[in-house]
Amino acid sequence: MATRPPGPRRFLTEEERNNKPEITKELIFRILSYLKPYRLQFIFVFIAIVASSIIGLWPSIITGRIVDEALTGQNLALLVRLLLLAFVTLVGSQFIITMESYINAWISHKIIYDMKNQMYRHLILMPQSFFLGEKQGDIITRMNSDIGGVSAIISGTLTSIVSHAIVVLTTLVAVFLMNWKLALVGVVVIPIIIIPSRQVGRTRWKLLSESQQKSDEMNQIINETLSISGSLLVKLFTKEEKEIEKFDQANQELTEIAMKEERSGRFFRVMMGLFAQIGPLLIYFAGGYMLIRQVDDALTVGVITSTVILINRLYRPIQMLLNVKVDFVRSVALFSRIFEYFDRPSDVKNPEDPQKPELKTTEVVFDEVRFSYRLGIDTVKEISFQVDDGSMVAIVGPSGSGKSTIINLIPRLYDVDEGAVRIGGVDVRDMDLTYLRNLVGFVSQDTYLFNGTIRENLLYAKEDATQEELEEACRIADLHEFIVNQPDGYNTLVGNRGLKLSGGEKQRVSIARVVLKDPKILVLDEATSSLDSISESSIQKSLELVMKHRTNIVIAHRLSTVLAADQIVVIDKGMLVEKGRHDELLAGGGIYKQLFDTQFEKVLEDASSYC
Numbered sequence: 001m002a003t004r005p006p007g008p009r010r011f012l013t014e015e016e017r018n019n020k021p022e023i024t025k026e027l028i029f030r031i032l033s034y035l036k037p038y039r040l041q042f043i044f045v046f047i048a049i050v051a052s053s054i055i056g057l058w059p060s061i062i063t064g065r066i067v068d069e070a071l072t073g074q075n076l077a078l079l080v081r082l083l084l085l086a087f088v089t090l091v092g093s094q095f096i097i098t099m100e101s102y103i104n105a106w107i108s109h110k111i112i113y114d115m116k117n118q119m120y121r122h123l124i125l126m127p128q129s130f131f132l133g134e135k136q137g138d139i140i141t142r143m144n145s146d147i148g149g150v151s152a153i154i155s156g157t158l159t160s161i162v163s164h165a166i167v168v169l170t171t172l173v174a175v176f177l178m179n180w181k182l183a184l185v186g187v188v189v190i191p192i193i194i195i196p197s198r199q200v201g202r203t204r205w206k207l208l209s210e211s212q213q214k215s216d217e218m219n220q221i222i223n224e225t226l227s228i229s230g231s232l233l234v235k236l237f238t239k240e241e242k243e244i245e246k247f248d249q250a251n252q253e254l255t256e257i258a259m260k261e262e263r264s265g266r267f268f269r270v271m272m273g274l275f276a277q278i279g280p281l282l283i284y285f286a287g288g289y290m291l292i293r294q295v296d297d298a299l300t301v302g303v304i305t306s307t308v309i310l311i312n313r314l315y316r317p318i319q320m321l322l323n324v325k326v327d328f329v330r331s332v333a334l335f336s337r338i339f340e341y342f343d344r345p346s347d348v349k350n351p352e353d354p355q356k357p358e359l360k361t362t363e364v365v366f367d368e369v370r371f372s373y374r375l376g377i378d379t380v381k382e383i384s385f386q387v388d389d390g391s392m393v394a395i396v397g398p399s400g401s402g403k404s405t406i407i408n409l410i411p412r413l414y415d416v417d418e419g420a421v422r423i424g425g426v427d428v429r430d431m432d433l434t435y436l437r438n439l440v441g442f443v444s445q446d447t448y449l450f451n452g453t454i455r456e457n458l459l460y461a462k463e464d465a466t467q468e469e470l471e472e473a474c475r476i477a478d479l480h481e482f483i484v485n486q487p488d489g490y491n492t493l494v495g496n497r498g499l500k501l502s503g504g505e506k507q508r509v510s511i512a513r514v515v516l517k518d519p520k521i522l523v524l525d526e527a528t529s530s531l532d533s534i535s536e537s538s539i540q541k542s543l544e545l546v547m548k549h550r551t552n553i554v555i556a557h558r559l560s561t562v563l564a565a566d567q568i569v570v571i572d573k574g575m576l577v578e579k580g581r582h583d584e585l586l587a588g589g590g591i592y593k594q595l596f597d598t599q600f601e602k603v604l605e606d607a608s609s610y611c
């Protein structure tokens with residue numbers, strides 16, 4: 001696979017050019033605000049850069065004296081002294097450069113640390129809508145690559161602008177002080193060397209970005225087809241050969257580009273080397289001509305030698321400075337991508353004056369609630385019902401009618417657009433968010449487990465739970481028996497997303513978690529699951545235990561649940577269409593009756609055995 005070339009890119013890619021950020025004063029100040037806490041360290045870095053640039057000139061200047069005074073004058077003692085001096089200045093400048101780069105790296109790591117923490121804190125507090133709308137890969141890229149890129153800016157772009165400018169300045173002063181005529185020749189030579197190499201570089205970069213694009217395509221194929229779910233899909237649809245063919249095609253294209261790029265890379269290096277050699281040759285020629293024809297009496301062999309060395313020192317920094325604009329735009333773009341995340345408003349926020357009311361009752365009231373995911377299209381509207389304290393309301397309705405949306409409004413995964421959801425008479429939007437979410441326990445169809453042990457997953461609900469409490473919760477969830485029969489017991493690893501557990505076992509872990517959390521209100525999205533009827537009935541029994549003494553709202557798919565419900569709320573196309581008990585609704589002959597005939601009838605026999 002193609003690799004990115006070392007060092008910073010010299011040209012903006014097509015995409016970067018199209019997405020260039022608007023560089024405003026505010027943006028620059030905002031970027032600088034991240035550097036502010038480390039200003040003392042920055043001052044040190046800049047002093048070190050100036051010092052090392054000036055000291056770094058000495059070995060080149062000393063070389064001239066070595067040639068003119070020590071070698072031509074055949075003075076061995078002077079030769080040794082000058083060599084020692086050159087050695088000491090070399091060591092000195094290297095020491096300063098090392099210190100400078102150490103502090104530079106320290107600053108950039110510190111800034112990355114600050115930014116990563118700020119970003120994580122910001123993201124974890126984002127509402128559910130953010131995670132649904134955002135591509136998973138984008139979040140990870142911003143967390144890692146973009147913030148990581150900032151490090152390169154701080155330790156690269158920022159200091160390199162200063163250090164290159166200082167090197168260019170000090171070297172030009174030194175070279176002109178030595179012999180201004182030869183210095184002029186050297187300065188004229190610089191563009192001859194730099195311009196062609198920039199052209200070659202441009203072509204090379206085009207190829208490199210193409211190869212990068214292809215390599216991303218291949219990574220995408222690998223990620224999709226070699227992931228747990230992807231590989232399963234490939235197997236089940238017997239697409240192995242098709243995928244191999246697709247991969248082969250991408251691989252072939254990538255290999256061709258990589259080879260082309262390799263060829264142009266070699267050519268690039270040859271050209272660079274060639275032009276870099278032409279410079280000294282031209283200066284030697286001009287200097288030699290002036291020396292031989294005695295155009296300038298002050299000119300010596302040593303001066304010519306020193307000038308060649310000093311002019312050589314200029315190529316790289318000048319080239320870098322010519323790229324500063326590109327680096328700068330790229331750096332600012334990176335910062336603005338990060339800021340764009342920071343600036344995403346969090347619509348579900350803790351209220352200004354968060355309340356933690358002493359609730360005597362925990363009845364849940366939906367009062368004329370309207371909510372839409374997309375502007376203009378109501379997902380649910382005119383929803384009004386009450387779940388009395390300690391009672392159970394079953395929500396039923398066709399798929400896509402808005403049942404999950406309604407329950408998501410209780411713990412404020414989303415906020416209502418109109419109307420209100422109240423618990424114990426208090427609007428959920430006035431409650432402290434943590435307090436509210438502690439009041440409500442959720443058991444969803446899709447149980448998410450972290451990759452860890454069963455114990456760790458259980459403790460997520462109650463960090464300080466004792467072993468006895470864990471076991472008690474697992475007994476209620478009918479999970480304890482299973483756990484103790486595992487070789488590692490409560491320390492059994494559940495695998496990625498809990499994949500090492502069966503669907504039923506995962507549901508039980510989620511029930512045990514809610515038992516440990518012990519919420520006053522239980523929201524349950526009943527599984528329409530493929531579990532066998534024995535497992536289902538056992539899970540149902542566990543849930544019945546959990547529901548006791550709580551206010552329960554259940555999206556019901558089972559007959560036993562609707563029969564046991566104190567009230568059934570029927571939702572159709574986002575509207576509440578019927579409300580009542582099972583018998584009343586059945587007698588009404590409306591939508592509930594239809595649902596009953598189609599959805600519940602099949603499980604009638606199963607369910608009637610334990611309702």
Ligand SMILES: Nc1ncnc2c1ncn2[C@@H]1O[C@H](COP(=O)(O)OP(=O)(O)OP(=O)(O)O)[C@@H](O)[C@H]1O
Nearest residue numbers: 132373374379397398399400401402403404405406
């Ligand atoms: N995050 C979202 N963004 C946009 N639309 C959404 C989002 N989530 C759900 N919807 C849409 O809102 C409507 C109601 O969805 P909801 O999940 O509430 O229905 P449901 O009754 O729970 O369905 P099911 O019984 O199939 O789970 C559907 O049309 C769905 O496509």
